[in-house]
Amino acid sequence: MERLLVTGATTPLGRMLVQHLQDEPGVKKVIGVEPRSTTDWLDGVELVAFEPDDGELVSFLADQAVDTVIHLLAPSRTGDPEVSGPADVIDCMRLCAAVGSPRAHVRSLVLVSSSEVYPIDSHAPLMHREQDLVGDVVSEAAEALLEAEDFARDVAERLSHVNVSILRLAELMGGKLGGALSAVLAQSRPPQLIGFDPQVQWLHALDAVEAIRFAARLELAGVYNVASDGVIRWSEALAARGRPVTPVLPFEVWPLTALLRSAGLPHLPDGMGNHLRSGSAVDTAKLRAAGWQPRFDQWQCAAGSES
Amino acid sequence: MSPTAPKSTPPRALDQWGRSEGGVFSNALYRAAYRDWFRVSWEGMEHVPASGGALLVSNHAGLIPVDGSIVQQGVEEERGRAVYALAHHGFWRFPFMGRLLSRSGAVVGHPSNAQRLLADGQLVLVFPEGEKGPVKAASERYRLQRFGRGGFVETAMRAGVPIVPIVLSGTEDTTPTVTTVSVAGQTVPITLNSLLLGPLGAFAHFPAKISVEVLPPVHFDEAPGLASYSRSLLMSRSEEIRSDMQRTLDSMLGRRESVWKG
Numbered sequence: 001m002e003r004l005l006v007t008g009a010t011t012p013l014g015r016m017l018v019q020h021l022q023d024e025p026g027v028k029k030v031i032g033v034e035p036r037s038t039t040d041w042l043d044g045v046e047l048v049a050f051e052p053d054d055g056e057l058v059s060f061l062a063d064q065a066v067d068t069v070i071h072l073l074a075p076s077r078t079g080d081p082e083v084s085g086p087a088d089v090i091d092c093m094r095l096c097a098a099v100g101s102p103r104a105h106v107r108s109l110v111l112v113s114s115s116e117v118y119p120i121d122s123h124a125p126l127m128h129r130e131q132d133l134v135g136d137v138v139s140e141a142a143e144a145l146l147e148a149e150d151f152a153r154d155v156a157e158r159l160s161h162v163n164v165s166i167l168r169l170a171e172l173m174g175g176k177l178g179g180a181l182s183a184v185l186a187q188s189r190p191p192q193l194i195g196f197d198p199q200v201q202w203l204h205a206l207d208a209v210e211a212i213r214f215a216a217r218l219e220l221a222g223v224y225n226v227a228s229d230g231v232i233r234w235s236e237a238l239a240a241r242g243r244p245v246t247p248v249l250p251f252e253v254w255p256l257t258a259l260l261r262s263a264g265l266p267h268l269p270d271g272m273g274n275h276l277r278s279g280s281a282v283d284t285a286k287l288r289a290a291g292w293q294p295r296f297d298q299w300q301c302a303a304g305s306e307s
Numbered sequence: 308m309s310p311t312a313p314k315s316t317p318p319r320a321l322d323q324w325g326r327s328e329g330g331v332f333s334n335a336l337y338r339a340a341y342r343d344w345f346r347v348s349w350e351g352m353e354h355v356p357a358s359g360g361a362l363l364v365s366n367h368a369g370l371i372p373v374d375g376s377i378v379q380q381g382v383e384e385e386r387g388r389a390v391y392a393l394a395h396h397g398f399w400r401f402p403f404m405g406r407l408l409s410r411s412g413a414v415v416g417h418p419s420n421a422q423r424l425l426a427d428g429q430l431v432l433v434f435p436e437g438e439k440g441p442v443k444a445a446s447e448r449y450r451l452q453r454f455g456r457g458g459f460v461e462t463a464m465r466a467g468v469p470i471v472p473i474v475l476s477g478t479e480d481t482t483p484t485v486t487t488v489s490v491a492g493q494t495v496p497i498t499l500n501s502l503l504l505g506p507l508g509a510f511a512h513f514p515a516k517i518s519v520e521v522l523p524p525v526h527f528d529e530a531p532g533l534a535s536y537s538r539s540l541l542m543s544r545s546e547e548i549r550s551d552m553q554r555t556l557d558s559m560l561g562r563r564e565s566v567w568k569g
Contacts, residue, residue: 122405123396125419126324132419161389195402199325250402278399283423299317 001068001108002028002197002217005061007095008072009047010034012177012206017070018045020209024217031064057094061104068216069099069106073148074102074114076141077169079177079205086144087113089151096151100159108219110212111152115170115225120280125198127231127283130168130223149223152189156221165215170227170282173301174205184269184276185302190243191276192234193250198279199231203297214292224284226289232298234276240302250277261303316397319433324391324424325409341380344514345373345477348569351521354471361524363390363432365473366552368453369482370498374475377517378432379412391518392432393426418462424504425466432473435459435545442494445484449560450478451553456538457545464541467531469524472552476559478546480515482567516569520523520555 004021008014009032019042021030032047041047048060061069070080073087092111099106117139119138120129133146149166156164171179181200184190203211203226212224238245246266249256252273260267268276321327341347355361363382363537367374379390394414399405414420416433434440435454443452463470484496500508525548529536563569 122399123415123417125417125423126415128421129419129423193402194403195406197406199323233321236319301425 001219002026003031003064003066004029004066004068004070004216005031005066006070006072007033007035007091008078008080009045010041010080012175013040013172013205014072014078014204015138015177016187017072017209017212017297018042020213021216029064031066057098058101058103061101061106066104067104068108068110069095070110070112070212070216071095072112073285074112074116074141074145074169076116076179077112077114077208079175080174084139087148089144089147093147093151096155096239099162100155106162108165109152109155110165110167110210110216111149112178112212113145113149113166113168114141115168115282116225118227118280118282119148120274120278121150122278124278124280127212127281128225129283130225130286132229141205163219165220166223166270167211167215168223168225168282169208170201170225171201173202173228173304174204174296177205180272181275184222184272185237185241185243188243189246190238190241191248191269191271192238192245193268194247196249196250196277197233197235198275198277199281200234200275200279201227201281202301204228204294204301206292207296210295211287212290214290218286218290222286224287227284228285228294228301229283229297231281232302234279236289236299237302240267240299241304268301316414321410324412324413324414325406326389326391327410337376337380340373340379340418342466344512345377345481345517346514346569347377347519348421349381349385349519349521350497351523352381354521354523355386355388355430356469356471356524357386357388358428358468360428361430362421362425362459362466362468362470363430363434363473364459364548364552365432366475366478366556367434368443368449368479369441369512370484370496370501370514371482372434372441372478373512373517374478374568375413375434376411377414377433377472377475377478381519382430388430389487390430390432393421393434416492421462422466425462425468432536433459433462435549442487442496443484444487447495448479448484449556451549451556454545455538455549457541460541460544460548461536462528464510464527464536465533469526470548471524472522472548474520474522474552474555474559475517476520476556476563477515477517477566477569481508481512481517483513515566518559518563518569520559522551522555 152164207228248266369459375392382390392413394413396415436452482498487494487496500511
């Protein structure tokens with residue numbers, strides 16, 4: 001890992017990652033790729049605007065002698081409020097094609113996917129293992145992520161000289177980063193559904209950066225879940241954040257929910273029913289067995305600790 | 308971003324499966340029901356392993372089945388080990404019910420949950436009859452229902468753990484089914500308790516004496532962790548275990564003096 005290319009480099013997670021990668025021993029050059037231009041960029045890091053085009057990207061990888069590509073696939077896991085919607089499958093496909101070209105000298109591809117690939121439901125496993133994902137594709141976001149993961153897997157199967165790590169990140173927390181659940185927790189009076197206290201889980205942004213570095217450094221092959229240590233109940237997360245418990249109806253009751261919402265009273269947040277009833281968490285045993293340890297636990301994530 | 312927030316997790320009252328550490332089963336009401344109401348007695352408790360993962364397999368009956376709690380309570384008291392019981396995920400859709408079940412050591416019956424528990428060296432209780440046990444017709448009294456497709460055998464083989472069959476008698480006399488009716492496509496047993504005591508009778512169990520017999524562990528030669536196991540092998544192992552359990556149940560019932568005295 002000497003010359004790296006990082007996509008999504010101007011997203012909050014990408015930025016942290018690039019910063020940390022520069023300090024990595026042995027790293028000679030970090031190149032950020034981002035379609036959007038930015039004036040506020042990091043010293044010593046080259047930022048290239050990349051209009052996805054196969055030919056150009058292959059030449060660029062070859063000219064720059066890039067040996068490691070880190071692709072931030074999941075918009076929901078980069079902490080960028082301006083980027084939302086499902087992952088761009090075509091971008092990932094083009095990148096995989098370029099990485100797999102005989103002209104490029106890429107040895108390692110790290111695909112940063114997300115735990116959104118797993119269903120959130122009462123009949124889902126309490127903690128998802130990497131191999132548990134069978135059949136049911138649960139959402140548009142999951143479908144796009146899984147399709148993109150498949151392209152990366154195809155590179156791994158087709159080309160023995162390219163190592164492919166796929167990381168499924170839990171919802172980020174820390175600094176300005178966060179996702180849907182973090183946004184609910186950040187409310188002044190976060191709701192707790194009456195009769196439910198699910199297990200939830202976050203990934204501290206610094207743990208995320210470390211896990212990506214770890215996977216790139218060790219050239220881990222295969223799919224790995226990534227989360228900070230343990231799981232936490234929603235009520236414990238509220239306590240950690242120092243928020244009062246605001247009980248709300250556990251189901252959407254039309255027109256009651258609409259009335260509560262318009263009156264600004266506590267109600268079940270849109271689209272968060274399954275999160276707050278069943279919860280969701282991943283089993284990180286596989287990544288731990290490879291030698292990775294998170295620095296943060298769930299209480300620290302929920303509390304919003306920075307160190 | 309509360310500055311007063313502690314820097315690390317305080318001790319948790321529930322484990323990662325949502326089970327309350329000794330909470331529910333140290334409850335006086337549970338203990339009284341176990342000892343004084345059902346007067347539970349055990350034979351062969353030594354067959355429950357003192358350590359390591361094992362799949363406990365038991366018969367399942369009664370409108371509001373008590374078998375799960377009885378196995379959990381007995382093994383916890385006499386072997387000092389927690390038992391996680393696999394249950395239908397539908398219970399977790401209802402407010403409070405899922406939390407209560409989780410606290411008492413029930414876990415959604417997903418193969419992945421079972422594998423993770425067994426890999427962690429835990430005891431997992433499963434009812435291969437599923438809901439067919441509790442809703443069976445009065446004529447099927449103390450007849451074990453089908454053991455599905457033998458998925459429980461696959462679970463044990465894959466995890467590389469033994470199966471420990473556990474047979475309970477007396478449980479079907481706590482809420483004896485008089486007849487079954489079909490409501491919206493669902494079979495609902497009408498129990499003697501309900502006939503005598505009304506709808507709440509479903510929860511009022513008669514004080515039948517409950518006897519429990521643990522059979523020797525069944526070990527498998529198959530390698531754990533395989534991608535798939537022979538369907539016919541699973542079915543034949545499942546049928547062997549089921550017929551052993553039925554034979555044991557018949558002999559227990561044959562030895563019993565009366566429903567109340569055991």
